[in-house]
Amino acid sequence: MSAAAFVPSVLVPAAGCTLVLTRDGVTERVSKQAAPAANSMQCGTILQGGLAAGTWTGTVEFHSVTVRGTSAPFTVQVPA
Incomplete structure (x- = not known):
């Protein structure tokens, strides 16, 4: 599963982004460093x-250090 985002x-x-996925009380997190672009x-x-x-x-x-935010929630269906 993958997600892409920008601010x-x-x-x-310096900043980071964390993908947070939750199902049945289990939370999975993966983080990566954010990179600056022209105006985002x-x-x-x-x-x-x-x-x-x-x-x-x-x-x-x-x-x-100065900015925090969270995307709107989304759902992902992982096939069996």
Whole structure:
């Protein structure tokens, strides 16, 4: 499973992005460094493998010293 994200109108020297997936009380997290672009911070593609089959709820979190935010939730169906 993969997700891609960016944060418009934000430029900071150091930041990270975390993909958070939850299903049946289990939470999986994978983080990567965000990269600056012309007028945004790019999370790029965040990969998470080995998920159990079923419906997962996900968000992408952005975090730096001065800026934090969380995407709207989304669902992912992982086939059996």
